[in-house]
Amino acid sequence: MSAPISVKQRLQISRQAMPEQAADERNHNFGEVNLGFTEQLALLEADRCLRCRDPRCINGCPVAVNIPRFIDLLSAGDVAGAAHSLLGDNTLPAVTGRVCPQETQCEAECVRGAKGLPVAIGYLERFVADWARQHADQLPVAKPAPTGKKVAIVGSGPAGLTAAGDLARLGHDVTVFEALHKPGGVLLYGIPEFRLPKQIVDQEVERLKQAGVKIECNVIVGRTYTLPELRAQFDAVFIANGAGLPVFMNVPGENLKGVYSANEYLTRVNLMAAYEFPKADTPVLVGRRVAVVGGGNVAMDSVRTAKRMGAERAFIVYRRGKEELPARLEEVHHAESEGVEFELLTAPVEVLGNAQKWVTGLRCVRMALGEPDASGRRRPVPVAGSEFVIECDQVIVAIGTRANPLLTATCPDLKLNRHGNIEVDERGMTSVPGVFAGGDIVRGAATVILAMGDGKRAAQTIHEYLMPAMTKPVNGEGAAASLCAAVAGDRVHSL
Amino acid sequence: MHTILAKTQLSPNVTRLEVAAPRIAQIRQPGQFVIVHRCAGAERIPLTVADADPAAGSITLVIQAVGKSTRDLVAMEPGEAIQDVAGPLGRPTELITSGHALCVGGGVGTAVVHPIAQGLHRNGARVTSIIGGRSKEWVIFENELRRFGEVVVCTDDGSYGRRGFVTDAAREALAAGGIDVVYAVGPVPMMRAVAELTRPLHVHTIVSLNPVMVDGTGMCGGCRVEVGGETRFACVDGPEFDGHQVDFALLADRLSAYRDFEQKANACAEETCRIGRH
Numbered sequence: 001m002s003a004p005i006s007v008k009q010r011l012q013i014s015r016q017a018m019p020e021q022a023a024d025e026r027n028h029n030f031g032e033v034n035l036g037f038t039e040q041l042a043l044l045e046a047d048r049c050l051r052c053r054d055p056r057c058i059n060g061c062p063v064a065v066n067i068p069r070f071i072d073l074l075s076a077g078d079v080a081g082a083a084h085s086l087l088g089d090n091t092l093p094a095v096t097g098r099v100c101p102q103e104t105q106c107e108a109e110c111v112r113g114a115k116g117l118p119v120a121i122g123y124l125e126r127f128v129a130d131w132a133r134q135h136a137d138q139l140p141v142a143k144p145a146p147t148g149k150k151v152a153i154v155g156s157g158p159a160g161l162t163a164a165g166d167l168a169r170l171g172h173d174v175t176v177f178e179a180l181h182k183p184g185g186v187l188l189y190g191i192p193e194f195r196l197p198k199q200i201v202d203q204e205v206e207r208l209k210q211a212g213v214k215i216e217c218n219v220i221v222g223r224t225y226t227l228p229e230l231r232a233q234f235d236a237v238f239i240a241n242g243a244g245l246p247v248f249m250n251v252p253g254e255n256l257k258g259v260y261s262a263n264e265y266l267t268r269v270n271l272m273a274a275y276e277f278p279k280a281d282t283p284v285l286v287g288r289r290v291a292v293v294g295g296g297n298v299a300m301d302s303v304r305t306a307k308r309m310g311a312e313r314a315f316i317v318y319r320r321g322k323e324e325l326p327a328r329l330e331e332v333h334h335a336e337s338e339g340v341e342f343e344l345l346t347a348p349v350e351v352l353g354n355a356q357k358w359v360t361g362l363r364c365v366r367m368a369l370g371e372p373d374a375s376g377r378r379r380p381v382p383v384a385g386s387e388f389v390i391e392c393d394q395v396i397v398a399i400g401t402r403a404n405p406l407l408t409a410t411c412p413d414l415k416l417n418r419h420g421n422i423e424v425d426e427r428g429m430t431s432v433p434g435v436f437a438g439g440d441i442v443r444g445a446a447t448v449i450l451a452m453g454d455g456k457r458a459a460q461t462i463h464e465y466l467m468p469a470m471t472k473p474v475n476g477e478g479a480a481a482s483l484c485a486a487v488a489g490d491r492v493h494s495l
Numbered sequence: 496m497h498t499i500l501a502k503t504q505l506s507p508n509v510t511r512l513e514v515a516a517p518r519i520a521q522i523r524q525p526g527q528f529v530i531v532h533r534c535a536g537a538e539r540i541p542l543t544v545a546d547a548d549p550a551a552g553s554i555t556l557v558i559q560a561v562g563k564s565t566r567d568l569v570a571m572e573p574g575e576a577i578q579d580v581a582g583p584l585g586r587p588t589e590l591i592t593s594g595h596a597l598c599v600g601g602g603v604g605t606a607v608v609h610p611i612a613q614g615l616h617r618n619g620a621r622v623t624s625i626i627g628g629r630s631k632e633w634v635i636f637e638n639e640l641r642r643f644g645e646v647v648v649c650t651d652d653g654s655y656g657r658r659g660f661v662t663d664a665a666r667e668a669l670a671a672g673g674i675d676v677v678y679a680v681g682p683v684p685m686m687r688a689v690a691e692l693t694r695p696l697h698v699h700t701i702v703s704l705n706p707v708m709v710d711g712t713g714m715c716g717g718c719r720v721e722v723g724g725e726t727r728f729a730c731v732d733g734p735e736f737d738g739h740q741v742d743f744a745l746l747a748d749r750l751s752a753y754r755d756f757e758q759k760a761n762a763c764a765e766e767t768c769r770i771g772r773h
C-alpha cells in the first residue's frame with residue numbers, strides 16, 4: 001500500500017493515455033485497438049481521483065456505479081475488493097468500460113474535467129473488470145435458495161443478460177430465449193471484435209449459465225412461441241428484444257448490389273466471421289471505396305470494419321457537423337487516425353449503379369445548419385446546387401434502427417407508442433400484467449448501459465411482483481420478511 | 496442439436512432429410528421455412544418446411560445441392576446432427592377454403608408447393624398440381640401431391656408425363672377456366688412466366704421468393720425485395736407475395752451478388768476434398 005497522497009499531488013498527475021495498437025497496423029487486423037492499462041498506469045490514474053465527498057461522477061452514470069469506492073480499493077491494492085464493489089453495481093463492467101460514452105456520462109461529471117481532463121473512469125473500470133475476468137475463481141457465484149418462480153427473458157442483449165443475472169441471484173428459475181444461434185445481442189453481432197472481443201461476451205454468458213440461467217437459442221418469440229404462450233408457462237416475462245429493424249434511406253438505387261444495412265454488414269463480419277471467408281462459409285462483399293452513411297457508433301464500427309476488410313478509401317457521410325457526431329469521441333478519433341475520411345454536412349440523395357446493377361457511387365448534397373429542431377440540434381438543410389458524387393463501390397447504411405415488429409405483432413394487447421416501441425410504466429411493466437420490457441425495444445436505439453440499467457430495474461420490480469409478501473411490508477411480519485429480502489439482496493449484490 | 500432421422504435421394508441433386516425439431520413440427524404452417532446453421536462456421540440458410548410429423552417430432556427438408564452450404568447438408572448422414580434449426584419463420588400461406596387452386600412447382604420448388612397443396616386440401620379446396628423437371632429422374636413429390644388432387648407432370652425431354660415446361664401445362668389449365676388462385680414456386684424465370692400468364696386473366700397468383708437471407712427475423716434487411724414498388728423484407732413480410740406485383744428482375748439480380756464467392760467456396764471445397772483423398 002502506498003503512502004497517502006495530498007490533493008495537490010493528485011492534481012499534478014496528468015491523465016494516463018490508453019496504450020493502443022498503432023493506427024496503420026490496427027486498420028489491417030481485427031485485434032482489439034485499446035490494449036488496456038498496465039497495473040502501473042491504472043494505479044497512477046487511480047491516484048488522480050480526488051475521492052470527492054460528493055462524487056458527481058456517480059450522478060453521470062446511469063446505473064450509479066460507486067466510482068470513488070472501486071477506485072479507492074484499487075489504489076489500496078485490493079483489486080478483488082474493487083471488483084466486488086464494481087460488479088455489485090454493474091454486471092458487465094468489462095463491456096461498459098469499453099463501450100460506454102464516458103465523455104457524456106460519468107466522465108462528463110467528474111470535477112477534474114472542469115479544469116483539465118477528467119479521471120479515466122472507463123479505463124479504470126475496464127482494468128478492474130479484466131482483472132475480475134482473469135480471476136473468476138476469486139469471485140464466487142451466489143447459490144441462492146430457489147423461489148420456485150419461473151421467469152422468461154426474450155433476447156440476450158445487455159438488457160436481457162443483466163436481468164437474467166440479477167433474477168438468478170434472487171433465486172428465480174430463469175430461461176433466456178434468443179432468436180439467433182448465439183447469445184449476446186448487439187454485443188455479439190453488432191459491436192466488432194476490435195472494440196469488444198467476443199470472448200468477453202462468451203465469458204459473461206458462461207458465468208450466467210453457471211449461476212443457473214438457461215439459454216435457449218434459435219427461439220424466435222412471436223414465431224416459435226407467442227408471447228401469450230410464454231406468459232402462460234412462466235410467472236413473469238421480460239422483453240428485451242432490442243431495436244433490430246434497419247432503417248433505409250429511401251433514396252433511388254438503394255437495392256443495388258453493394259448496398260448493405262450496417263446490421264447486415266456487421267452481422268456477416270462479426271457473427272458469421274465473414275472476414276475469414278472461405279474458412280467460414282458466409283461471404284461479405286469487399287468494397288474498394290466504401291461510403292458509410294451515418295455518424296453514430298454503428299457508422300464508425302462499419303467504416304472501420306470496411307477499412308479492415310481492405311477498403312482503400314472509406315468515408316463517413318453525415319448530414320450534420322463534427323460536433324454533432326453522435327458516436328463516442330474515442331471512436332471518432334480512432335476512425336480519423338485509421339484513415340477514415342469524413343464528408344460532413346453531407347446527405348445522400350441517390351445511389352448510382354452500372355448496367356450490371358453494382359454500386360458505382362453515391363450522389364450527395366451539401367447541407368447547412370438551419371434552425372434548431374425538436375431535438376434541440378440545428379436542422380440540416382440542403383444547399384441548392386451543391387450536388388456531387390462520391391465514387392464508391394459499396395454503400396453501408398447506418399442511419400438507425402427501429403423496433404422490430406415480429407414479436408409485438410403477435411400480441412395485440414401489448415401497448416406500443418407511435419414508433420412501435422413498447423410502452424412501460426414506472427416499474428417497467430407493459431400493458432400486459434406480468435410482462436415487463438426494457439432496453440432498446442422501449443427506448444429506441446440507445447446505449448448498452450441504459451439497456452443494462454433497465455435490466456437491473458426490471459429484475460428488481462419482477463422480484464417484487466413475484467414475491468409481494470417478501471418485498472412489500474404490510475405488517476410486522478411482512479417488514480421482517482422484507483428485511484430478509486433486503487439482506488439477501490445486499491449479500492447477492494456485493495458478490 | 497437436431498438429429499437427422501432419415502435421408503432419401505429424390506433426384507440426382509435433390510435430397511430429402513427428416514430432421515428432429517419437435518416444436519417446429521407441431522406448429523409449422525404451409526409457406527413457412529426454417530433457418531439452418533449446420534455447425535460453427537457454416538452459413539445460415541433458409542429452407543422450406545416441406546412436411547412435418549408432429550408425433551415423431553420431425554420436419555422434412557428437401558434440399559437441392561447448388562453450392563457449398565446445401566452440399567454440406569446433403570452430405571450428412573442419419574444419426575448426425577445439425578447444430579441450429581430456427582423457426583418456423585415467414586408468414587403462413589394465404590389458403591383458399593373453397594374453389595379450385597392451381598399449384599405449379601418447378602424443380603425443388605415442387606417441395607415448397609407440397610405443404611401449400613396439403614393445406615389447401617385440408618381446407619377443402621380443389622387442388623391441381625403441375626410439376627416438372629428436366630427428365631423423369633428429376634421429377635419429385637409426384638406421389639405425395641397425388642394425395643391432394645390431380646397432378647400433371649411435365650418433362651423438358653418428354654421422358655415422363657407430357658413434354659414441355661410447366662408453364663405450357665399451366666397455360667392450358669388456365670385456358671380451361673375455373674381456376675381461382677395460382678400458387679407458383681420454382682426458379683425465378685418460371686415464377687415470372689407464370690405471373691405473366693395469369694396477369695391478363697386477373698387470376699390471383701402467389702409466388703414464393705427466395706432471396707439471400709441471414710437472420711430471417713427482419714434484422715438485417717439482406718432479403719429485401721420490391722413488391723408493388725415498395726421494399727419489403729421477404730423473411731418477415733413474405734416469403735410469399737402477389738406475383739403480379741413482384742420485381743423479378745431485381746430479385747434475380749440480387750441473387751447473383753455472391754456469384755464470385757460461391758465459385759471460390761466451391762473451388763475451395765473441391766480442393767479440400769482432393770487433399771482429403773490423398
Ligand SMILES: Cc1cc2nc3c(=O)[nH]c(=O)nc-3n(C[C@H](O)[C@H](O)[C@H](O)COP(=O)(O)OP(=O)(O)OC[C@H]3O[C@@H](n4cnc5c(N)ncnc54)[C@H](O)[C@@H]3O)c2cc1C
Pocket residue numbers: 099100101154155156157158159160177178179180183184185186187190191192219220221222240241242243244266297298301328404406407438439440441445446447448449451
Ligand atoms: C454496431 C453498434 C455499435 C454500438 N456501439 C455502442 C457503444 O459503443 N456504446 C453503447 O453504449 N451502445 C452502443 N450501441 C447500442 C447498444 O448496443 C444497444 O443500445 C444495446 O445493445 C441494446 O441492448 P438490448 O438488450 O436492448 O438489445 P440488443 O442488444 O439489441 O439485444 C436484443 C436481442 O434480442 C434478440 N431478439 C430479437 N427479437 C427476438 C425475438 N422475437 N425472440 C427472441 N430473441 C429476439 C436479438 O437477436 C438480440 O440478440 C451500439 C449498437 C450497434 C448496433
Ligand SMILES: Cc1cc2nc3c(=O)[nH]c(=O)nc-3n(C[C@H](O)[C@H](O)[C@H](O)COP(=O)(O)OP(=O)(O)OC[C@H]3O[C@@H](n4cnc5c(N)ncnc54)[C@H](O)[C@@H]3O)c2cc1C
Pocket residue numbers: 528538540541542543544556557558559560561562563564565566603606607704705706707708734750751757760
Ligand atoms: C424462404 C426460402 C425458402 C427456401 N427453401 C428451399 C428449399 O426448401 N430447398 C432448397 O433446396 N432451397 C431452398 N431455398 C434456397 C436455398 O436457401 C439456397 O439454395 C441456399 O441458400 C444456397 O446456398 P449454397 O451455399 O448451397 O449455394 P450458393 O453457393 O450460395 O449458391 C449457389 C447457386 O444458387 C443460387 N442461390 C443462392 N441463394 C439462393 C436462393 N436463396 N435461392 C435460389 N438460388 C440461390 C446462387 O445464385 C448460385 O447460383 C430457399 C430460399 C428461401 C429464401
Ligand code: SF4
Pocket residue numbers: 060061062063064065067090096097100102105106107121122125449
Ligand atoms: S457503467 Fe459506464 S457510465 Fe457508469 S461508471 Fe462505468 S463507464 Fe461510466
Ligand code: SF4
Pocket residue numbers: 048049050051052055056057058067068109110111112119121
Ligand atoms: S468526480 Fe472525479 S475526482 Fe471526484 S470522485 Fe468522481 S472520479 Fe473521482
Ligand code: FES
Pocket residue numbers: 707708709710711712713714715716717718719728729730731
Ligand atoms: S434475412 Fe435479414 S431481414 Fe430478412
